[in-house]
Amino acid sequence: ETGVSISGYGRFGLVYDGSADDVVTTNSTTTIHTRLRFNIDATTETDSGVTFGGRIRMQHSSGSDGADLSAAMLFATYEGLRVEVGNANTAYDSVALMYDPEMGFVDSSFGDPQGNFFAFNSGPNPTADYMGVFASYSMGGFTGRISAIDPDQTTSVGAETEVSVSFDYTSGPFTVALAAVQDGEGIADNDQFFVGAAYAINDAATVGLNYVDEGEVPVVMAHGGDQGRTITLYGNYTMGATTLRAYVADNDYAGNVEDTSFGIGADYDLGGARLSGSIQRGYEDETVADLGVRFDF
Amino acid sequence: ETGVSISGYGRFGLVYDGSADDVVTTNSTTTIHTRLRFNIDATTETDSGVTFGGRIRMQHSSGSDGADLSAAMLFATYEGLRVEVGNANTAYDSVALMYDPEMGFVDSSFGDPQGNFFAFNSGPNPTADYMGVFASYSMGGFTGRISAIDPDQTTSVGAETEVSVSFDYTSGPFTVALAAVQDGEGIADNDQFFVGAAYAINDAATVGLNYVDEGEVPVVMAHGGDQGRTITLYGNYTMGATTLRAYVADNDYAGNVEDTSFGIGADYDLGGARLSGSIQRGYEDETVADLGVRFDF
Amino acid sequence: ETGVSISGYGRFGLVYDGSADDVVTTNSTTTIHTRLRFNIDATTETDSGVTFGGRIRMQHSSGSDGADLSAAMLFATYEGLRVEVGNANTAYDSVALMYDPEMGFVDSSFGDPQGNFFAFNSGPNPTADYMGVFASYSMGGFTGRISAIDPDQTTSVGAETEVSVSFDYTSGPFTVALAAVQDGEGIADNDQFFVGAAYAINDAATVGLNYVDEGEVPVVMAHGGDQGRTITLYGNYTMGATTLRAYVADNDYAGNVEDTSFGIGADYDLGGARLSGSIQRGYEDETVADLGVRFDF
Numbered sequence: 001e002t003g004v005s006i007s008g009y010g011r012f013g014l015v016y017d018g019s020a021d022d023v024v025t026t027n028s029t030t031t032i033h034t035r036l037r038f039n040i041d042a043t044t045e046t047d048s049g050v051t052f053g054g055r056i057r058m059q060h061s062s063g064s065d066g067a068d069l070s071a072a073m074l075f076a077t078y079e080g081l082r083v084e085v086g087n088a089n090t091a092y093d094s095v096a097l098m099y100d101p102e103m104g105f106v107d108s109s110f111g112d113p114q115g116n117f118f119a120f121n122s123g124p125n126p127t128a129d130y131m132g133v134f135a136s137y138s139m140g141g142f143t144g145r146i147s148a149i150d151p152d153q154t155t156s157v158g159a160e161t162e163v164s165v166s167f168d169y170t171s172g173p174f175t176v177a178l179a180a181v182q183d184g185e186g187i188a189d190n191d192q193f194f195v196g197a198a199y200a201i202n203d204a205a206t207v208g209l210n211y212v213d214e215g216e217v218p219v220v221m222a223h224g225g226d227q228g229r230t231i232t233l234y235g236n237y238t239m240g241a242t243t244l245r246a247y248v249a250d251n252d253y254a255g256n257v258e259d260t261s262f263g264i265g266a267d268y269d270l271g272g273a274r275l276s277g278s279i280q281r282g283y284e285d286e287t288v289a290d291l292g293v294r295f296d297f
Numbered sequence: 298e299t300g301v302s303i304s305g306y307g308r309f310g311l312v313y314d315g316s317a318d319d320v321v322t323t324n325s326t327t328t329i330h331t332r333l334r335f336n337i338d339a340t341t342e343t344d345s346g347v348t349f350g351g352r353i354r355m356q357h358s359s360g361s362d363g364a365d366l367s368a369a370m371l372f373a374t375y376e377g378l379r380v381e382v383g384n385a386n387t388a389y390d391s392v393a394l395m396y397d398p399e400m401g402f403v404d405s406s407f408g409d410p411q412g413n414f415f416a417f418n419s420g421p422n423p424t425a426d427y428m429g430v431f432a433s434y435s436m437g438g439f440t441g442r443i444s445a446i447d448p449d450q451t452t453s454v455g456a457e458t459e460v461s462v463s464f465d466y467t468s469g470p471f472t473v474a475l476a477a478v479q480d481g482e483g484i485a486d487n488d489q490f491f492v493g494a495a496y497a498i499n500d501a502a503t504v505g506l507n508y509v510d511e512g513e514v515p516v517v518m519a520h521g522g523d524q525g526r527t528i529t530l531y532g533n534y535t536m537g538a539t540t541l542r543a544y545v546a547d548n549d550y551a552g553n554v555e556d557t558s559f560g561i562g563a564d565y566d567l568g569g570a571r572l573s574g575s576i577q578r579g580y581e582d583e584t585v586a587d588l589g590v591r592f593d594f
Numbered sequence: 595e596t597g598v599s600i601s602g603y604g605r606f607g608l609v610y611d612g613s614a615d616d617v618v619t620t621n622s623t624t625t626i627h628t629r630l631r632f633n634i635d636a637t638t639e640t641d642s643g644v645t646f647g648g649r650i651r652m653q654h655s656s657g658s659d660g661a662d663l664s665a666a667m668l669f670a671t672y673e674g675l676r677v678e679v680g681n682a683n684t685a686y687d688s689v690a691l692m693y694d695p696e697m698g699f700v701d702s703s704f705g706d707p708q709g710n711f712f713a714f715n716s717g718p719n720p721t722a723d724y725m726g727v728f729a730s731y732s733m734g735g736f737t738g739r740i741s742a743i744d745p746d747q748t749t750s751v752g753a754e755t756e757v758s759v760s761f762d763y764t765s766g767p768f769t770v771a772l773a774a775v776q777d778g779e780g781i782a783d784n785d786q787f788f789v790g791a792a793y794a795i796n797d798a799a800t801v802g803l804n805y806v807d808e809g810e811v812p813v814v815m816a817h818g819g820d821q822g823r824t825i826t827l828y829g830n831y832t833m834g835a836t837t838l839r840a841y842v843a844d845n846d847y848a849g850n851v852e853d854t855s856f857g858i859g860a861d862y863d864l865g866g867a868r869l870s871g872s873i874q875r876g877y878e879d880e881t882v883a884d885l886g887v888r889f890d891f
Binding site: 006007008010011012020024026027028031032034035036038058060061062063064065066067068069270271272273293295296297 | 298299300301337342345365366368369370371420422424427428430451452453454
């Protein structure tokens with residue numbers, strides 16, 4: 001059994017960034033955001049039950065002149081086991097709960113991790129000889145993952161190999177998640193650690209708490225130095241077609257104007273798509289907001 | 298209901314341009330032309346009847362070393378209403394009748410508008426921060442459209458925003474069309490106006506007349522200055538599998554060698570594809586011709 | 595009848611090149627190889643039975659930062675006849691038996707032709723104005739092909755047009771193949787000739803012998819000068835799910851460290867995919883090996 005399928009999502013709407021005209025006063029604070037993502041997946045299931053497959057992503061986001069193609073991810077799955085090679089996912093980026101504070105149609109949050117680490121690359125890889133391997137195993141409510149990304153597999157010198165692990169477990173209303181990454185984004189000693197927990201109070205309401213020790217990058221880099229730690233408390237509440245979302249986060253990076261960020265948002269279910277908006281305040285004391293539509297296919 | 302579909306067309310054949318070797322005598326007057334276009338469309342229909350979707354175009358034409366990806370267009374449709382965002386169509390370029398004088402397998406005509414204006418970009422957008430919005434409404438034989446293209450939505454300085462509107466109406470054998478564009482292609486005061494009318498004499502024969510006030514671009518540009526006005530009279534006649542086409546056009550741009558252009562062409566229906574050819578004379582007194590096959594899928 | 599289909603293959607595994615660290619000792623001898631190929635094909639069958647179609651290939655191989663798109667091939671088929679235009683196949687590259695000495699999951703062999711000639715380009719064409727035409731005719735066990743590739747169809751000066759022809763014939767257990775190319779890869783006088791024969795001893799075993807007169811390229815090019823001739827003896831033997839492969843080849847290029855190369859390999863049928871490995875020695879006295887999986891879709 002073999003075939004090619006295409007899935008993905010589209011989103012479009014307005015994005016406001018109150019700080020966009022701080023330096024150049026003619027810059028626009030409100031712009032239109034568009035993104036269209038196609039995941040092109042091929043799979044072949046062998047007689048033994050092992051499925052082999054591959055993915056190339058085609059994506060365009062506003063701000064780029066044309067759509068890009070990612071590098072390929074190749075994978076094999078067998079029951080709960082999954083192995084990826086090439087433009088692989090990473091264990092750290094794939095952990096449960098990490099991005100649950102996100103809101104709005106662009107799915108953003110200042111409560112997300114602020115550090116530097118690799119993930120599946122939607123556009124070209126950062127380097128031509130980038131090579132990742134990833135493995136995950138799921139059983140019941142448990143998933144464990146491990147990954148290694150070598151920014152240049154043709155040489156033993158240069159950037160470090162990023163290694164990460166993650167685990168998450170769901171039991172009834174509780175979910176807990178743990179993740180760690182060493183030499184994040186191939187930067188020596190840029191080690192990061194994540195722990196998160198969420199509790200579904202009932203069918204309508206969920207609260208969660210994430211903690212991230214963010215790692216450290218060279219001070220010559222933009223947003224350089226010790227990235228501090230981020231603590232994010234978030235929750236959502238669904239009433240009929242509407243879901244309300246909120247978070248408050250604290251990051252103690254030395255260069256922040258404000259250490260506290262927060263956001264409120266709402267989704268309205270259109271029955272196959274959602275209308276989503278949010279208003280958030282970031283670590284530069286900037287206000288950002290978005291309102292638009294997202295649909296999955 | 299959701300899905301991804303791929304449609305488009307292919308064409309290949311011979312193209313002759315008698316002026317190709319005027320300056321460099323070793324240049325070829327006859328070349329092979331190929332084009333393959335894939336429109337990759339995703340749509341999701343919501344419970345309320347609104348359909349959200351997106352398109353990326355993948356296209357290669359001879360003369361380019363590889364296929365290109367367009368920027369994404371996102372859209373929403375509801376009954377007769379359609380809204381596009383991103384790499385949007387423009388009202389001016391989408392008006393009925395405008396391109397009806399075209400002929401041959403490459404669908405060209407010197408009777409087309411000669412001015413500069415935006416359209417859906419088959420390759421990358423001309424600028425990274427290009428942003429278009431478009432809306433159309435159709436009811437019965439009537440369609441109205443409006444569009445705005447900002448060549449750089451991140452700043453309020455620089456190129457102008459192109460705004461265009463168009464209307465067309467079909468009633469029995471008559472079709473009329475009106476379109477106007479302000480600051481075409483983002484060039485200040487490059488305003489253009491189109492009016493066209495066509496009459497289907499019977500099932501086999503159609504005649505039409507298009508008038509274009511072409512706008513004005515800076516004289517430092519190639520083909521610069523006032524672009525004049527173009528008047529095109531065209532017709533076609535179908536006998537069995539064969540359709541004959543002809544046009545004569547007059548453009549009074551100051552730099553023309555000849556103000557009159559004309560062409561004759563024929564299509565032969567292959568039952569799922571067409572064999573098409575044309576011979577045309579342009580404003581440089583050049584003779585161009587083409588003969589090839591086009592198929593749609 | 596019209597439609598778009600996507601087919602291709604994926605492969606991933608380990609590749610060893612014992613010579614990789616000869617000059618730069620920190621280079622890796624073992625690397626991970628990945629490739630994912632999508633052939634995107636559109637076809638339209640006309641009422642007369644002629645099928646028109648086109649192909650663009652999307653492919654990523656490790657060592658490149660993102661996937662590439664090929665130029666388009668347009669084609670028409672009618673019964674045993676096939677014509678291709680654009681990024682066309684070439685008669686020389688398409689002949690039977692030429693690549694049968696290949697082995698391993700990356701399908702490589704030092705017994706392959708060593709000369710320079712054009713083929714369908716998986717990535718962008720080598721030049722923007724590259725134009726190929728190809729025709730083949732098959733009847734029973736016979737196939738004949740002819741092709742011409744002009745590296746720049748817009749001018750009559752510059753690179754030569756590569757012309758090639760090939761024929762192959764299968765009758766029962768015997769297959770014979772002949773091919774010749776003139777001005778291979780557009781290089782004047784880089785003429786090459788191929789003859790191959792194979793014999794299926796029984797259902798399980800095949801042996802074959804290929805001879806290539808390799809042509810000559812300018813000495814200023816890498817691996818320049820007269821490329822010599824290559825003689826390759828190869829065979830394979832299938833036992834259940836396992837196929838063993840072996841070859842020995844002799845190439846008398848003046849710059850070789852060794853004139854003899856050889857390889858042994860094995861495929862294991864996974865029932866929809868194959869696990870393949872090989873160990874080979876090349877003309878630089880280097881040892882290369884590979885082990886991995888390939889699946890077709």
